[in-house]
Amino acid sequence: MFNLENAIAAWRRPFEVDPVFSPDDIEELEGSLRDRFELLSAKGLSDENAFRQAAKQSGSYISAETEYRKVRWGKRRNEGRLMDEFVGRISMVKNDLTIALRILRKQKGYAFICVFGLAIGLASCLLIANHVYNQLSYDRFHEDANNIYRVNIIFTDNSGTATRMANSPPALLPGVSEEFPEIKRFARLRYAGRTIFEQGQNRFYENSGFYADSSFLDIFSFPLMLGDKDTALDQPNSIVITEEIATKYFGDEDPVGKLLNMNNGIPLRVTGILASIPATSHLQFDFLVSFSTYVVPAGYRSDLTSWSWLGFLTFVQLQDGASGSELRDKLDKVYRDNSTGDWVPFQTEVQPLTDIYFGSAGLVDDLASGLQSANLTTVYVIGIVALMILLIACFNFANLAMAVSTGRRKGVILRRILGADRGRLVRHLLVEPIALSFLGLALAYLLSLVAFPYIKGVLGWNYSIDWTLVQLSIPIAVLIALILGAIAGLYPALVLSDQKAVLALKDDLRTGSAMRKTLIAFQFCISIVLIASTFVVNGQIQYLSEQELGFEGESVVVMKPLSQEMASHYEEFKSRLLSNSDFVNVSRGERSMGEPWPVNSILVDGRDESESKQVMGNHVGYDYVETMGIKLVEGRTFSKEYPRDSTNSIILSASAVEYLGLENPIGTEIQHFTLDGPRTVIGVVEDINYSSLHHERTPMVLIMNFVDVDYLFIRLSPGQLSEKIAALEKVWEATVPGLPMEFRFLDDQVTELYQKEQTLSYLINAFTGLAIVLAILGLYGLISFAVNQRMKEIGVRKVLGASFPSLLVLFSRQYALLLVIASAIAIPVMRYVMGLWLEDFAYRMEISWWIYILPTVLLAFVALATIMHRTVYASLVNPVEVLRSE
Amino acid sequence: MLTRELAGAAARPIILAILSHRENYGYAILQRIEVLSGGELSWDDSTLYPVLHRLESQGLLTSSWQKADNQRRRKYYGLTAKGQQELAVEKQQWLSVNAVLAQLWGLKPQIA
Structure with missing residues (x-):
């Protein structure tokens, strides 16, 4: 017996198992089938015939499947059912990953080399990139970095040898800044050298500080944590210190307004606290003392009105759009116009702040003020x-x-x-x-x-x-x-x-x-x-x-005590030390090895002024040549047996003799630009490499004429070092009680010159x-x-x-x-x-x-x-x- | 009988035109087409429904399930505004084809 519902259910079956048809689709198709059936059945057909006819009219499952499939995919895309597709794709990737992992597990070695090698390579690259990025970012943290310049001086002697110096005279910018509208501000720095600070029980040497014009803090963006940057350095006897120094001397107390004693007698009021100086600053310092506090030391032949004393660093901040080279031309003109016949006019160089770190190769910093530079x-x-x-x-x-x-x-x-x-x-x-x-x-x-x-x-x-x-x-x-x-x-x-x-x-x-x-x-x-x-x-x-330096740095102790305090006790200190056989020789000097020596003009007496030459010079004490182990070529060294040595004698290096063109140097009279009267050559020593081997050995002279003791050099006898240092400490304490003692070995100091190469x-x-x-x-x-x-x-x-x-x-x-x-x-x-x-x-x-x-x-x-x-x-x-x- | 290609091409304007009068469901549309064509056009369900679904996905039709007198659910399709515009376009195109053929064959153009 024909049953309609069974027939329809059978008709439905292929549609139901086919994912192309949704339940709605099937219901719609079934509805259509039923409509046809009803119509046919109303015409008098038997149920069975009516159903067969209706099913035939409705079309076959196969053709419906094809047509629906076409529409269905289009529909999917158009309706944006991306999720389905996405899930499909993901499962494909998952499948790929599974296979990949399976293969990698089979080939662990290769996978390891692949991944680990790449990781190490990339990691090294990242580390080095960090280093390079750091190097290239020097001095760029200052807000107005692109408008800040340093005024350098180029100093050409009669032989045409040019010396490029980071230093400039103190009167230059004060003299011209009013007339040159492009100069927004300028600031001079004077390296404070070895300084001793005292606050209550705390008494330490500090090596890293400047006297600075008050505009310094306006030009640069060294942030002041406490204090007012516009006025902090206005008054004499003001000092701005870094966080570290503040903690060192004042502990947890607020230092602003408190007093700090400088060099045993100069009271300074703390007017500001600087945040730590960023490592990417070529200028590194721990303190800034107001420029008005600076007093030219007694015995100097120049003062702050000098246009030729190359003892300062000068920075200028230009107006937006002003050019450094135009300023240079103007400054050069000022020098040409004002120079008298006495000295060769300087040329200036206006160096952009951002060029200083990499652009200071061969640049002499006469003050040895610790400017950072790199190659x-x-x-x-x-x-x-x-x-x-x-x-x-x-x-x-x-x-x-x-x-x-x-x-x-x-x-x-x-x-x-x-x-x-x-x-x-x-x-x-x-x-x-x-x-x-x-x-x-x-x-x-x-x-x-x-x-x-x-x-x-x-x-x-x-x-x-x-x-x-x-x-x-x-x-x-x-x-x-x-x-x-x-x-x-x-x-x-x-x-x-x-x-x-x-x-x-x-x-x-x-x-x-x-x-x-x-x-x-x-x-x-x-x-x-x-x-x-x-x-x-x-x-x-x-x-x-392996290069011969021309001196023996091993077992020479270098000390840099505060000048004035040691000066009065030097002879006493020396004789105490020499009474002990642990100490072979003691001497003193203005500069140590490894830092630049001052450049000065000398002239063989009687020759025309146009034949004056530039040489490096160091002011030294008795026994300097012996203490340093420098070889004497001819003549003699400074000696107490010749009282005139301290004021009238000079020692030349072999290359200086050649440079001056002397046949028989001993006895020659030499005019030294910074000294009164001629000096007689008493000895010739071998050349030494007092600055790093990046530079050629330059002609050098040694003279005895200084006010202060900057460096002490003590040659120890060979053997146990620690005992000798203990003995040295004892003598120190007996001579200058309370003065902190700090020392280094000369060869360490020299090795430091090659730190960069060593690091490289x-x-x-x-x-x-x-x-x-x-x-x-x-x-x-x-x-x-x-x-x-x-x-x-x-x-x-x-x-x-x-x-x-x-x-x-x-x-x-x-x-x-x-x-x-x-x-x-x-x-x-x-x-x-x-x-x-x-x-x-x-x-x-x-x-x-x-x-x-x-x-x-x-x-x-x-x-x-x-x-x-x-x-x-x-x-x-x-x-x-x-x-x-x- | 029309060829498959022509029937396929004609489906779109015909469906849109039928639905422009009022909403209707699939089988009713089929019947109407059959009547209008005097039996010349007779589609089976597998032809019609996919076209309806495509037109719906193109945004020309909307659909809704409605209860019919016999208590069965029927899916009714109606024209959207976009569908109305599309119908106008189709009409214009088919009329131009009609006009060309009418001239070629010496017939009097008859405006529908």
């Missing part, structure tokens, strides 16, 4: 090292990731045969390297944060992580990771998905090998440059340390080491991968009787060729870069031929060792095993 080339060298590390890490990553995905050739081909479209395949191959590169990226940030404090300690970096830089770096790093992952995945993906499936399955194609070879060659190239650079930098430092060498050693390890790791990974891929081939060759050496040659051949190409590219590059860096030194090592060859040899050795290791492993495997496995 831009060094920063570039470091930056280049970072870039190279990054490149090596990236190449490693790309190479290995490529190699690994090439290893998945068969899986990919199978997917293709099973009908995966090309886009799907590319996505599938991309997921793995991108996941790896992001893992590396995350690890890199972690590593750099963890490593920063250690590296900071080792390299003596005085700043912390710059978070703005970190923020800045993230998008770049993400971009790098993305590009890297994409390159590593895309290249093999495109090649693989394009290959004729059968061909790829059949043939042992080494996909991407041309690309890989190029990358390896690059890596070799970078490694060679880096290894050679370490040789050069270390060699240069070694070379410098640590940095380059460390990061080059890293880069080389990375490169070797990458090479190792690649070679073992290549060997693994060719296990079958090795098996066949062995069966056919190939010897181990012949296998070795088989694998090494291509790498040898790459290495040769790489070194051909690397050698000229490193020649150029290192030449640039060495230019900064007056004394340079020779780059010998082996420096060019050795890195290549080393690399060849490492590569060979790797190949050997892998080949031995491969050749030990029984060929049967390998050949059976496929």
Whole structure:
């Protein structure tokens, strides 16, 4: 018996199981069917016939399915049911990730090298970027940095030798600022030198402070935490101190308004507290005393109205839009107009504040006021090292990731045969390297944060992580990771998905090998440059340390006591020390080794004034030459047996004799510009390198004429140092009770001059080491991968009787060729870069031929060792095993 | 009988025109077409409903379920404002085709 409902239910069934039809669709179709049925049945047809007719008119399930499917997809897109699609896509990516993870788990070694290598490379790069960023940001924190300039003086003597000095005379800017409207403000600084401060029980030496015009705080943006910057330095006897100094002398008390005693007698009122001076300031100081407090010391031949006393630093702040070079021309004109016949007119240089840090090479700071400067080339060298590390890490990553995905050739081909479209395949191959590169990226940030404090300690970096830089770096790093992952995945993906499936399955194609070879060659190239650079930098430092300085700094103690207090007790101190056999010699001097010496004009008496020469000079005490271990060439040194020595004698260095063109120097009368009357040459000493070996040894003179004791030099007898220092302390306390004693060793002081080079060498050693390890790791990974891929081939060759050496040659051949190409590219590059860096030194090592060859040899050795290791492993495997496995 | 292609192309203006008078449900539309064409145009459900759904997804139609007299639910389709505009466009196009053919075949154009 025909049952309508059963018939309809049967009719519905195919629709119900088909996801193309929604329940609504089915209800609508069923409604239509029923309508037809009712109409037909009303015409008198039997139920069964009516239903058959109606079902026929409604159309078949198959045609409905096709039509509905067309609409349904369009509908999905148009109605924006993206979520469904998104979920679909995600599940696809999830699937890809699962497979990627499975493969990585199988190939842990490669995955590790990939991720870790990239992480280390990126982390090094981040750390170095932080350093470079810090270096390049010097002095840029001042709000008006672009309008601030320092007035330097260029001082040319009659022989045409120009000396560029950071110092300028005190009357220059006060004299012209009214007439030059472009000058908004100016400020003079006078280095306060060695200073002693006293507050209650607290009594310490301070080395780092200036007398400053009150406008100083308006020009620069050193923030004042307490006090008013407009008036803090207005009054005489005012002082502004940094937080650290405030805590040192006043503890937790509020120091503003309190008194601080300077140099045993000058009371200063604290009028402001400065926040710590940023590390990125070329001017570093702990205190500023109002300029009106400064008194020219008795005995100086100049005063504050001088236009020629180069004893100050002068900064000007110009109006917006005013040009420094125009100001320079005007200042030069002032000098030309006002100079009398007595002295050579100065030239000025108006140096932008932001150029000072890197632009002060060869600039003499006559005051030794601790101005920070650096060599831009060094920063570039470091930056280049970072870039190279990054490149090596990236190449490693790309190479290995490529190699690994090439290893998945068969899986990919199978997917293709099973009908995966090309886009799907590319996505599938991309997921793995991108996941790896992001893992590396995350690890890199972690590593750099963890490593920063250690590296900071080792390299003596005085700043912390710059978070703005970190923020800045993230998008770049993400971009790098993305590009890297994409390159590593895309290249093999495109090649693989394009290959004729059968061909790829059949043939042992080494996909991407041309690309890989190029990358390896690059890596070799970078490694060679880096290894050679370490040789050069270390060699240069070694070379410098082997240079004869012309004096013996070992076991000479340098003390810088406060001038006036020690001056009156000097002779007493000296004789007490010399009564003890621990102390060989004692002397004193105006300047120590390692800091610039004042430049002055001298003239052989009787010659024309146009023949005056510029020489460096130091004011020293008796026994100076002996204490310092300077070699006497002829004549004698200063001696108490000749009472006239202290006022009428001079000692020249050998190069000064040559410079002045003297045949028989002893007895020659010399006019010294700053002294009254001529001086007689009593001795000639060997040249010494009193400033760093960045500079040539310059002609020098020694004279005895000073008011204050700046430095004490004490030569100790060889042997136990600690006892001698204890003895020294005892004598000190007995001579100048209560005066704090501080000392250093002269050779330490000298070594400090090469601090930057030392740091650079640590940095380059460390990061080059890293880069080389990375490169070797990458090479190792690649070679073992290549060997693994060719296990079958090795098996066949062995069966056919190939010897181990012949296998070795088989694998090494291509790498040898790459290495040769790489070194051909690397050698000229490193020649150029290192030449640039060495230019900064007056004394340079020779780059010998082996420096060019050795890195290549080393690399060849490492590569060979790797190949050997892998080949031995491969050749030990029984060929049967390998050949059976496929 | 019309060819499949022509029937497909004509479906759109015809459905829009039928619904422009009032809301209606699928089977009623089919019946109306059959009557109007004198049996020349006869679609089955698998042709009509997908077109209705497509027009709906394009925003030309709206639909709502309504209870009919026999207590069965029926999905009624009606024209949206956009559907009205589309109908005007379609009308213009079909009339221009009609005009060309009428001239070619020497017929008097008849404005619907």
